Amino acid sequence: xxxxxxxxxxxxxxxxxxxIVPFDVLSKRLGLTRDEIVKLDANENPYGPSxxxxxxxxAADTLHIYPDPAQAALREAIAAFIDVPAEHILCGxxxxxxIDIIGRAFIEPGDAVxxxxxxxxxxxxxxxxxxxxxxxxxxxxxxxxxxxxxSMAVNNTARPKLLFVTNPNNPDGSSVQDExxxxxxxxxxxxxLDEAYIDFSTQPSRADWVQRYxxxxxxxxxSKLAGLAGLRxxxxxxxxxxxxxxxxxxxxxxxxxxxxxxxxxxxxxxxYLRDVVGKLIAERSRLGEGLSQFECVRxxxxxxxxxxxxxxxxxxxxxxxKGLKQAxxxxxxxxxxxDRAGLRDCIRISVGRPEDTDxxxxxxxxxxx
Numbered sequence: 001x002x003x004x005x006x007x008x009x010x011x012x013x014x015x016x017x018x019x020i021v022p023f024d025v026l027s028k029r030l031g032l033t034r035d036e037i038v039k040l041d042a043n044e045n046p047y048g049p050s051x052x053x054x055x056x057x058x059a060a061d062t063l064h065i066y067p068d069p070a071q072a073a074l075r076e077a078i079a080a081f082i083d084v085p086a087e088h089i090l091c092g093x094x095x096x097x098x099i100d101i102i103g104r105a106f107i108e109p110g111d112a113v114x115x116x117x118x119x120x121x122x123x124x125x126x127x128x129x130x131x132x133x134x135x136x137x138x139x140x141x142x143x144x145x146x147x148x149x150x151s152m153a154v155n156n157t158a159r160p161k162l163l164f165v166t167n168p169n170n171p172d173g174s175s176v177q178d179e180x181x182x183x184x185x186x187x188x189x190x191x192x193l194d195e196a197y198i199d200f201s202t203q204p205s206r207a208d209w210v211q212r213y214x215x216x217x218x219x220x221x222x223s224k225l226a227g228l229a230g231l232r233x234x235x236x237x238x239x240x241x242x243x244x245x246x247x248x249x250x251x252x253x254x255x256x257x258x259x260x261x262x263x264x265x266x267x268x269x270x271x272y273l274r275d276v277v278g279k280l281i282a283e284r285s286r287l288g289e290g291l292s293q294f295e296c297v298r299x300x301x302x303x304x305x306x307x308x309x310x311x312x313x314x315x316x317x318x319x320x321x322k323g324l325k326q327a328x329x330x331x332x333x334x335x336x337x338x339d340r341a342g343l344r345d346c347i348r349i350s351v352g353r354p355e356d357t358d359x360x361x362x363x364x365x366x367x368x369x
Contacts, residue, residue, distance in 0.1 A: 010109075014128040017121065020336075032332050038359050040350040041334040043170070043197075043306050045227035047279065047353070049262060050272040053226065056265035057258050067260060069252040077264045078235055082207045082220075088237050090246055093254040095196060095219045095234035096122055101246050102162065102192060102217065102236075103130045111161040114153060116145050118171060118342045120194065123164040133159070138342070143172040143300065147183045154187045163187070166194040168201050171338060171348045173302025175203050185213050190242075192217045199225040199277055200284070201303035207237045214239040222259075224305055225273060226266040231259035280305050284351045290361040291349075297364070306350045313345075321345050324367070331363045 004012065020042045027034055039046075068074075071091045079086035092098045103126040107113065113127040117136045127134040137153045140146055145165070154160045163184060167176045184191050195218055198205050207218045218237040223229035233255045238246065255263070266273065288299045288307055298310040311321040325337035325347050336348040349360065 010131040017125045036332050038333045038356045040352050041336045043350045044229050047276045048227040050266045050269040052269040053262040053265040056261045060261050063257050067253045067257050074260045077267045081267045084207050088210055089235055090243055091235040091255055094232040095221045098236040099126050101250055105246055106161050107132045111159045112157045114163040119166050120170045143174040147180050154189055160189045163189045164192045168197045168303040172300045172308040173304035175303045190215045194219045196221045197304035200305045210237045210239055222263045228262055231262055233259040233263045280351050287357045306348050308346050308348045310345050321347050327367050
């Protein structure tokens with residue numbers, strides 16, 4: 001019996017999502033200890049969780065008990081933090097779980113999912129998983145969105161359902177203005193506004209808009225702001241006529257107990273969160289200014305905790321963006337290279353601590369020969 005033939009045909013032919021290589025694997029490959037590696041490839045918060053979050057996990061005495069399926073304490077803490085009623089909030093194992101729930105709730109095979117590449121790859125991945133018709137509307141060369149092109153694509157595509165917009169965008173850090181978001185909300189689709197990096201932007205969250213627009217969904221995460229990437233805690237803010245259906249299909253016991261406890265404790269320590277955000281914004285500026293001193297590097301403006309850099313072709317030192325990524329890696333500095341259209345001349349560098357910035361600038365100076 002050929003069991004593989006029983007797998008859904010669209011899954012047999014789809015490509016898997018490409019995650020970041022684990023720290024320990026890279027450590028072995030490079031022959032370096034963890035302390036010798038500067039990890040700036042996944043937009044993680046280098047300062048880690050609030051001491052209150054660590055203390056709360058350490059003191060936890062309910063790790064042997066299933067989590068609260070209603071997520072009551074966590075949702076109330078988030079509601080107070082974003083000033084939106086808790087009944088609009090649903091939490092998951094990272095925002096990725098919520099993307100999957102949204103896909104399963106809205107999409108039937110053949111429905112259209114739109115996104116705006118280059119952007120976060122999880123939206124295309126989810127479209128493939130649920131057997132959707134994927135429509136990518138490319139961003140302009142400066143990574144701004146083309147509202148007219150998006151409108152045309154939605155209006156000329158059969159069965160439009162979901163439009164994913166990352167704000168600020170990953171991998172470049174550009175932001176979308178209110179007027180453009182409102183234009184998108186006039187289209188016959190559900191707009192999923194992914195605010196994973198909004199805490200590093202001068203723009204406010206649009207989470208409260210959900211109470212005014214019944215086709216808007218906001219996604220947020222504790223990975224970037226609160227340094228909880230390893231615990232996988234995210235949440236969405238939904239219209240009430242949508243969230244009631246999502247509760248039906250969500251796995252009942254996510255996020256896990258440790259993640260929920262840590263997230264609640266993190267929100268109780270706003271001074272720590274503000275301090276970390278301030279440090280990262282300041283270091284983003286210093287890293288950008290330092291990189292801009294090199295002729296071969298053009299730094300894109302960013303409202304996130306990373307910088308996308310276009311790398312000019314060279315005949316000495318490193319040849320191109322991929323070569324620079326590899327040269328950094330040989331020196332224990334991990335950055336992201338995207339081998340796909342619109343980004344092949346780019347690397348993305350997460351903002352780290354001052355000593356991490358020093359390592360990056362020193363490394364590129366040594367290569368700039």
